[in-house]
Amino acid sequence: MQIKILPSILMTLLCSITVAQEATEIYLFDLKEQDGQVSISDPINISNNKGYDNQPSFTEDGSAILFSSMRDGQSDISKYFIEDNYRIWITNTKESEFSPIAFPGKKKYFTCVRLNGDTSQFVYKYAYKNKAPELLIPDLKVGYYIWLDEKQVLSYVLGDIETLQVNNFKFKIRYPIQRNIGRSIHKIPESSGLGNNLVSFISLEHEVPEIYSIDPKTSDSKYLTDALQGSQDLTWTQKGTILMGLKDKIYKFRPNSDQKWEPINIASELPINGITRLSISPDGSKLAVVVIEPQK
Numbered sequence: 001m002q003i004k005i006l007p008s009i010l011m012t013l014l015c016s017i018t019v020a021q022e023a024t025e026i027y028l029f030d031l032k033e034q035d036g037q038v039s040i041s042d043p044i045n046i047s048n049n050k051g052y053d054n055q056p057s058f059t060e061d062g063s064a065i066l067f068s069s070m071r072d073g074q075s076d077i078s079k080y081f082i083e084d085n086y087r088i089w090i091t092n093t094k095e096s097e098f099s100p101i102a103f104p105g106k107k108k109y110f111t112c113v114r115l116n117g118d119t120s121q122f123v124y125k126y127a128y129k130n131k132a133p134e135l136l137i138p139d140l141k142v143g144y145y146i147w148l149d150e151k152q153v154l155s156y157v158l159g160d161i162e163t164l165q166v167n168n169f170k171f172k173i174r175y176p177i178q179r180n181i182g183r184s185i186h187k188i189p190e191s192s193g194l195g196n197n198l199v200s201f202i203s204l205e206h207e208v209p210e211i212y213s214i215d216p217k218t219s220d221s222k223y224l225t226d227a228l229q230g231s232q233d234l235t236w237t238q239k240g241t242i243l244m245g246l247k248d249k250i251y252k253f254r255p256n257s258d259q260k261w262e263p264i265n266i267a268s269e270l271p272i273n274g275i276t277r278l279s280i281s282p283d284g285s286k287l288a289v290v291v292i293e294p295q296k
Contacts, residue, residue: 031287033284046065051069055099099144099145112126140167152166164177191238194213195213225261277289
């Protein structure tokens with residue numbers, strides 16, 4: 001299926017991405033999870049763009065996907081509308097933008113990491129309509145982040161040692177809760193049975209990377225399982241199963257239930273390889289997958 005591209009309605013690690021961006025594409029799959037088994041099917045290439053396309057995230061209503069995409073030698077933000085099968089550009093700036101996420105509870109806004117000309121790298125709040133972006137965290141070099149709610153951001157902060165930090169805008173406080181972590185941070189669904197208001201991260205404190213849950217308020221953490229060797233990215237299904245990609249396969253692991261990682265069924269004959277980032281829609285029915293761009 002070919003995607004229609006409309007004119008714009010607006011005219012590892014992130015720092016290493018800007019030096020040498022690998023050509024990638026984003027595929028959207030239908031996802032099903034039943035009786036402990038996960039399967040994906042009917043893939044669509046939603047980026048369909050030569051070069052770097054990455055960091056997909058769903059809007060809160062699940063109707064669209066935001067992602068970073070290369071054009072004219074830099075990264076802008078695109079938006080793909082699932083039902084109508086088309087994409088638009090929503091930024092067109094001299095700066096490069098990465099890691100777009102819908103702003104919680106505010107359909108008119110999204111946030112992203114912007115790489116400025118002076119090499120500063122901060123989180124900004126953008127409006128879909130033509131308004132100047134707002135700098136949210138002025139003094140942290142953020143690579144990746146998630147919104148805990150509309151007043152709190154959990155950030156993967158770049159430095160001599162990568163740290164996980166909470167920014168609470170309501171109380172104007174900031175505090176680190178973990179160090180030496182990987183780039184993949186995600187909310188854990190309550191259906192996992194692990195607890196409420198938890199986040200997962202990959203710890204790099206040991207020779208083998210390990211997946212932990214953590215409470216951002218108390219910093220209490222718990223070991224869940226070893227991460228797949230050679231994989232940096234994970235996501236959670238709505239039923240509380242972890243998915244990780246490796247080469248041309250996606251594996252599943254459900255804490256407190258599964259004993260080891262098991263490959264899921266991928267009903268596709270497309271040349272999908274080099275799987276990295278994964279993102280699941282709010283209702284759990286769609287999975288966005290970043291893969292290496294096939295050689296033609």
